[in-house]
Amino acid sequence: MSQPHVISALTDKRAELLGLIEHHQAHIQRLSINVDQLDATMLLFDADYDFKKAKSKGIRVTNPWFKQGxxxxxxxxxxxxxxxxxxxxxxxxxxxxxxxxxxxxxxxxxxxxxxxxxxxxxxxxxxxxxxxxxxxxxxxxxxxxxxx
Structure with missing residues (x-):
């Protein structure tokens, strides 16, 4: 009971999602490298710096309908x-x-x-x-x- 148009559409969607995953993984890797470089720079100024003190900041997502305010x-x-x-x-x-x-x-x-x-x-x-x-x-x- 194979329906080629359904399989084709699902295959296309799967390929799209895999592409997004690859894109975001590459972006995460670049961000991780940036964090490592910042950490190394911070250690130059304070060799005993405790990185556990620095918490991650949340990213505020704006809505698509209204400008700020x-x-x-x-x-x-x-x-x-x-x-x-x-x-x-x-x-x-x-x-x-x-x-x-x-x-x-x-x-x-x-x-x-x-x-x-x-x-x-x-x-x-x-x-x-x-x-x-x-x-x-x-x-x-x-x-x-x-x-x-």
């Missing part, structure tokens, strides 16, 4: 134009429309919602916006937001 700015604009509190869901939907984002599925929609909620929480910590309550619903309900 754009989400809080857009949220402040939307909340400033509104005379009533706005839900996190409404803010997310408005951002999706404003930016013309094609939402592929529920996971991507949730990711955008978390992005908006995270921005609102940071803005609330800075006393730019405040939560004025919740609308009951699934998952504990939806928060309402307004300017501080």
């Amino acid at each position: 754009e989400v809080p700015r857009l949220l402040l604009e939307m909340l400033g134009r509104s005379e009533q509190p706005i839900t996190t869901t409404q803010l997310t939907d408005t951002l999706i429309q404003m930016k013309g984002i094609e939402v592929a599925g529920l996971k991507e929609r949730d990711r955008l919602g978390k992005l908006v909620f995270g921005a609102l929480k940071r803005m609330a910590d800075r006393h730019q916006v405040k939560s004025t309550g919740k609308i009951k619903g699934a998952g504990g309900g939806v928060m309402l937001w307004t300017l501080f």
Whole structure:
């Protein structure tokens, strides 16, 4: 029950993934060489340096939809134009429309919602916006937001 078109497509995908693995392994090898060279240089300045002190830094991955600082700015604009509190869901939907984002599925929609909620929480910590309550619903309900 061999289906040549399926086998061909899977073979192509496998070859693509193997190519990515080779590419990333080569990149990792170059990075490792760079770290070794830095270590050797550091030892020239401090022969007793303890490399266990230096932890790795996480890499911040940006989202493909917004420039840095754009989400809080857009949220402040939307909340400033509104005379009533706005839900996190409404803010997310408005951002999706404003930016013309094609939402592929529920996971991507949730990711955008978390992005908006995270921005609102940071803005609330800075006393730019405040939560004025919740609308009951699934998952504990939806928060309402307004300017501080």
